Amino acid sequence: MIADIESLRGVTLETLYDTPEGRLIKSCIQCGTCAGSCPHGEYMEYPPRRIIKMMQLGLLDKVFDSDSMLKCVNCYACMSKCPREIHLTEVLLQLIKEQTIMRLPVVPQELQKALENSYRYGNPMGESGRKRINWMQNLDVPVRILSQNSQPVDVLWFVESYPSYHPRGQDTARAIAKIFNRLNVDFAILGNEEKSAGECGMLSWESGLAESLVDYNMAIFTKYKFNQLVTSDPHALDAFLYRYKMFGFKAKVTHVIPFLWQYFDKLKPMLINKLHYSVTYHDSCCLGRHNGYYEEPREILKAIPGIKITEMVHNRSNSICCGGGGGGMWLDTYFKSQNIERLSDNRIKEAIETGADVLAVACPYEMPRFEDALKVAGYDGKMVVKDITELILESMED
Ligand code: SF4
Numbered sequence: 001m002i003a004d005i006e007s008l009r010g011v012t013l014e015t016l017y018d019t020p021e022g023r024l025i026k027s028c029i030q031c032g033t034c035a036g037s038c039p040h041g042e043y044m045e046y047p048p049r050r051i052i053k054m055m056q057l058g059l060l061d062k063v064f065d066s067d068s069m070l071k072c073v074n075c076y077a078c079m080s081k082c083p084r085e086i087h088l089t090e091v092l093l094q095l096i097k098e099q100t101i102m103r104l105p106v107v108p109q110e111l112q113k114a115l116e117n118s119y120r121y122g123n124p125m126g127e128s129g130r131k132r133i134n135w136m137q138n139l140d141v142p143v144r145i146l147s148q149n150s151q152p153v154d155v156l157w158f159v160e161s162y163p164s165y166h167p168r169g170q171d172t173a174r175a176i177a178k179i180f181n182r183l184n185v186d187f188a189i190l191g192n193e194e195k196s197a198g199e200c201g202m203l204s205w206e207s208g209l210a211e212s213l214v215d216y217n218m219a220i221f222t223k224y225k226f227n228q229l230v231t232s233d234p235h236a237l238d239a240f241l242y243r244y245k246m247f248g249f250k251a252k253v254t255h256v257i258p259f260l261w262q263y264f265d266k267l268k269p270m271l272i273n274k275l276h277y278s279v280t281y282h283d284s285c286c287l288g289r290h291n292g293y294y295e296e297p298r299e300i301l302k303a304i305p306g307i308k309i310t311e312m313v314h315n316r317s318n319s320i321c322c323g324g325g326g327g328g329m330w331l332d333t334y335f336k337s338q339n340i341e342r343l344s345d346n347r348i349k350e351a352i353e354t355g356a357d358v359l360a361v362a363c364p365y366e367m368p369r370f371e372d373a374l375k376v377a378g379y380d381g382k383m384v385v386k387d388i389t390e391l392i393l394e395s396m397e398d
């Protein structure tokens with residue numbers, strides 16, 4: 001149940017009720033399931049149910065003046081549970097967030113910095129665009145960069161910012177490059193020409209920033225011929241699948257894990273090393289709840305000899321967000337100031353309760369969030385966080 005986002009370009013809160021998506025909001029029965037499903041619902045003065053009520057009463061100014069939507073991490077939990085199938089996260093909450101942030105007397109510093117960095121450098125970390133391919137240093141497999149060889153290619157791999165710059169993300173990028181080579185995937189990257197897809201700008205209230213990144217990336221895409229876009233970041237997947245469509249983007253897009261699932265028959269015989277790990281998998285909100293990829297990551301993990309999967313209490317559509325989406329990646333200090341426990345700290349306790357020794361992830365935000373949460377919660381050494389691609393490579397390598 002995905003909204004017809006293409007039709008929403010230019011829609012504002014004033015014109016929302018004129019659209020089919022807006023009319024759907026009028027069907028709300030005030031059941032409160034959305035508020036009850038929200039991982040930050042108890043801290044919001046105006047969770048989704050109350051926002052709709054305030055809309056009906058013409059009192060949205062009160063909502064904009066509260067910080068409720070600053071606490072929304074775009075986890076799609078409310079939307080996925082709504083009995084009326086109202087596209088809360090995709091449509092309504094985004095519009096409310098934009099107004100909320102515009103009226104904030106002060107934008108939390110960490111978030112402000114990430115947004116400024118994205119404007120200036122094309123990535124939230126503020127790293128130089130020239131360093132975007134540093135992850136390839138000492139890599140012993142070839143990776144084609146399109147600006148150096150612009151021949152048409154099957155897969156344009158959109159690496160994204162965390163896999164390009166964060167040390168653990170870089171480990172994942174190297175693993176993907178090696179797996180693609182082993183599978184003989186015809187792939188190439190944009191290298192230094194790549195800039196963040198801008199999903200967090202879109203969902204963290206900065207439509208101007210988001211549109212500048214969309215314009216930039218769309219112009220780069222037109223320079224090259226490729227059959228499909230594959231990205232290592234589920235947030236970028238969401239951006240390309242839904243938001244970029246508003247701007248005319250039509251390419252086939254997928255994430256690395258569902259892409260590898262298409263190669264499963266070829267991949268499986270290559271998984272030769274037995275890994276004696278008990279693994280619990282954390283469903284990414286964008287891959288799971290938003291795009292329905294629940295079984296593909298699990299089936300790939302199950303195919304690795306020796307791995308035993310144990311599920312957390314909250315799994316698949318009931319999974320709990322790591323807190324990194326919708327700008328949450330840069331709001332940890334803000335949440336701490338509000339005495340709100342980080343969602344990643346909460347989630348890691350659930351992962352530990354399974355008794356697993358590996359927490360498997362498929363999103364580059366989750367790696368640093370959960371590694372930090374392990375330290376904060378005092379579980380360092382009891383569990384390690386690994387990207388699924390790292391586990392695949394470990395089972396493949398000689
Ligand atoms: S879950 Fe849906 S129907 Fe129920 S209160 Fe929330 S928006 Fe309304």
Ligand code: SF4
Nearest residue numbers: 038072073075076078
């Ligand atoms: S998207 Fe997630 S965090 Fe945002 S309101 Fe819905 S349930 Fe809460």
